[in-house]
Amino acid sequence: METVSAPTNIACVKYWGKASVEYNTPINSSNSVTLDQSDLRAVTTASASHDFSEDRLWLNGEEEVGAATSKRFRACVDGVRR
Numbered sequence: 001m002e003t004v005s006a007p008t009n010i011a012c013v014k015y016w017g018k019a020s021v022e023y024n025t026p027i028n029s030s031n032s033v034t035l036d037q038s039d040l041r042a043v044t045t046a047s048a049s050h051d052f053s054e055d056r057l058w059l060n061g062e063e064e065v066g067a068a069t070s071k072r073f074r075a076c077v078d079g080v081r082r
Contacts, residue, residue, distance in 0.1 A: 007041055
């Protein structure tokens with residue numbers, strides 16, 4: 001089991017996509033603020049075991065039913081397994 005934390009980032013002007021995939025340039029300028037982790041942060045804990053029979057997700061202490069079939073959840077979990 002591992003637990004990590006990440007600072008919270010608040011976008012003042014939102015990123016809207018790429019103007020050029022080749023040059024990795026954005027369509028518009030953006031502006032954001034990253035808060036110090038002592039003020040606000042996201043904490044994530046992950047656990048893996050061969051004994052687990054299924055993938056499950058909890059948010060704020062409550063299990064998210066059906067999360068294992070979510071495209072985004074699957075991309076994260078399956079990416080870690082590679």
